[in-house]
Amino acid sequence: MNSDAVQRQQARRVLTMLDASRHSRTALQAAVELAREHRAELVALYVEDENLLRSADFPFACEVGARSGLARPLTVAAMQATLSRQLQAVSQALESAVAGDGVTYSLQVTRGGVVAATLARVTANDILVLGKAGFSAHGGGARLGSTCRALLLQAPCTVLVYAEDVPLRPGPLRVLSPPVPEPLLQLPLCNSVETVQARSAGHLEHQLQRVRNGALLLRRAELRALASEDPQLLAKIPVPVIVLPDPV
Numbered sequence: 001m002n003s004d005a006v007q008r009q010q011a012r013r014v015l016t017m018l019d020a021s022r023h024s025r026t027a028l029q030a031a032v033e034l035a036r037e038h039r040a041e042l043v044a045l046y047v048e049d050e051n052l053l054r055s056a057d058f059p060f061a062c063e064v065g066a067r068s069g070l071a072r073p074l075t076v077a078a079m080q081a082t083l084s085r086q087l088q089a090v091s092q093a094l095e096s097a098v099a100g101d102g103v104t105y106s107l108q109v110t111r112g113g114v115v116a117a118t119l120a121r122v123t124a125n126d127i128l129v130l131g132k133a134g135f136s137a138h139g140g141g142a143r144l145g146s147t148c149r150a151l152l153l154q155a156p157c158t159v160l161v162y163a164e165d166v167p168l169r170p171g172p173l174r175v176l177s178p179p180v181p182e183p184l185l186q187l188p189l190c191n192s193v194e195t196v197q198a199r200s201a202g203h204l205e206h207q208l209q210r211v212r213n214g215a216l217l218l219r220r221a222e223l224r225a226l227a228s229e230d231p232q233l234l235a236k237i238p239v240p241v242i243v244l245p246d247p248v
Helices: 003-010 022-038 050-055 076-098 114-119 146-154 201-208 220-229
Strands: 013-017 041-049 062-064 071-073 105-112 127-131 158-162 171-175 190-195 215-219 241-244
Touching: 013 022, 013 114, 022 041, 022 076, 022 127, 022 158, 041 076, 041 114, 076 105, 105 114, 114 146, 127 146, 146 158, 146 220, 201 220, 215 220, 220 241
Parallel strands: 013 041, 013 127, 041 105, 127 158, 171 190, 171 215, 215 241
Antiparallel strands: 062 071, 158 241
8 A cells, every 4th residue: 555545544534413312422432533544533523403403493393301390491592502512511521532542523513404404514534423313312212223224324434333232353354245445444343244146135134133243244236125024123233333334
């Protein structure tokens, strides 16, 4: 590899999205680890969802306390105060996650739709790290959130989908169809390549149900085909899933 290629590789950014959920905090830890191992810049993105702010404009808008169950009027001022508190919390979480790691990082704050704001900031050379559960999820059980699903199908870059109960343990990079792009072989998750057969989404889930290390690599066309059979397949895979974008 020539020096220009090395420089481009080291310039790759690792992006992750932050919000108030535990799922995004866990994805942040995975992003920090990837950025450290890749000597890449870490970019944390916090999006103030304008749809939430617009909802507060309706005169009938209200919010219900998670513990009290009491309804109270939802105002723009109250929503802005909530977003301000969330921003402070995610900023502190970021500072804590990178402390002592020597990782170059930044926090980017924007307002808009979450998917559109994220797509506007990622490039083909980035790695985007997402939590499997939806950003507004509060219940238990594995599921693939709508934001995660949309970015998996639209992001121009490699996407790593990560669940909070799945540690990053080195192991085989499991693929349905080789070859594997060279940069992925250098991920700290991957120490070998293993080809798996997938006659169906259920067959793939069955083959991987006992694995606890490495990752699964899917090309976007493969993801589309499998998701057409089971939209929640990725939520059931017990290892991180790497999704490659469509070729340009």
